[in-house]
Each structure stands twice: as C-alpha cells, then as structure tokens.
Amino acid sequence: MSDRIYILSDGTGQSAMSVMKATILQFDKPDVKFTVYSMVDREDQLVSILNNAKIDNSFIAYTMVTKTFRKIIRKYCEENNLKSVDLLGPALDYLEVYLGTEQLQKPGLLRKVDEKYFKRIEAMEFTLTHDDGKTVKGIEEADLVVLGLSRTSKTPTSFFLAQQGFKVVNIPLVPEIPIPEEVFKI
DSSP: OOOEEEEEESSOSHHHHHHHHHHHTTSSOTTOEEEEEOSOOOHHHHHHHHHHHHHHTOEEEEEOOOHHHHHHHHHHHHHTTOOEEESSHHHHHHHHHHHTSOOOOOTTOTTOOOHHHHHHHHHHHHHHHTGGGSOOTTGGGOSEEEEEETTSSHHHHHHHHHHTTOOEEEEEEBTTBOOOHHHHHO
C-alpha cells in the first residue's frame, strides 16, 4: 500500500501542493499519493475529510486561512495521532504580530478574479487571434507588434507577453510576402 498525503485548503490547495511536491522530491518514495481537498468551507466537510484521513492513516498538509479550521485540524490530528503540517498558519500568526494588525481570514485572495485577470485573458485571446500573421485586423489595439523571421520564437515570446497583459500581434517576415500596410500606419 502506498503512502498517502491529504492536502486540505480553504482555497485552491495549489500552494500546499507545490510545497509538498517540492518536499517529497527529497525522499525516495515514488509511490506517495496526493489527495487534494480544495475550497473546504464547512466544518462538517472538514471533519468528514479528517475522518477519511484517519482511516487512510494519511499525512495531512494544510493551508487554511481561517483560525477556526486550523485549530480543528490541529486538535483532530493530536487526538487521533495523525501527522500533519500547517503550511500557512505560522506565517500568518507571525505576520499578525509583526504587522500589528489582525488577519483578514478570507480564503482565495491569492487567486482572486480581478481586473488584472480579465486584462490578461483578453490579451491572451487577442494574441492567439493575431499569432503568426493570421490577421492584422485590429492591429491598432495592439500594445506590441513583433516582426521577425520564422522559427525565431516569436510565438512563445508573444504568449509570454500576453500572460503579462500585453496585446501582441506577431507577424512573420517572409521574402515573398510584403509586410502588411497596417504595420506602417501604426
């Protein structure tokens, strides 16, 4: 039977998963299985997951921003002899003291959908539409125009820039095909 690690989070669980994947690489245990429980937002749900962890004799790694949930997990693990690690709580508690202000205890703020998110999505869609000279329609909306020979990494560069929120038009330079007039107008 393989070892099992439960990842518990009131957010996406990606932070805990990243830390645990990096950590497990330091051990020669390729048969470790991860089970991720994200968006845990009810006490009954949390207790049910902990009961399953007890049955599986799992290690528990958790990133909970709510103090109540962290206390429930810590107490449950102590009472049931389960090994666990609170990946977020100590940092939150130390920062609360250092900053002299209380924690917000609002799950999901790291991945909060905001204006910047929508700008990046719009930029990626624009860049995909304008990749490799597919069209120059709407070129005046571009933040950047990338001109270059084929096979010079224009597309990866364009998509990297799009992920940063820039609308990019990517046009290949081909000897037999003139540069579109629209490029000279902008």
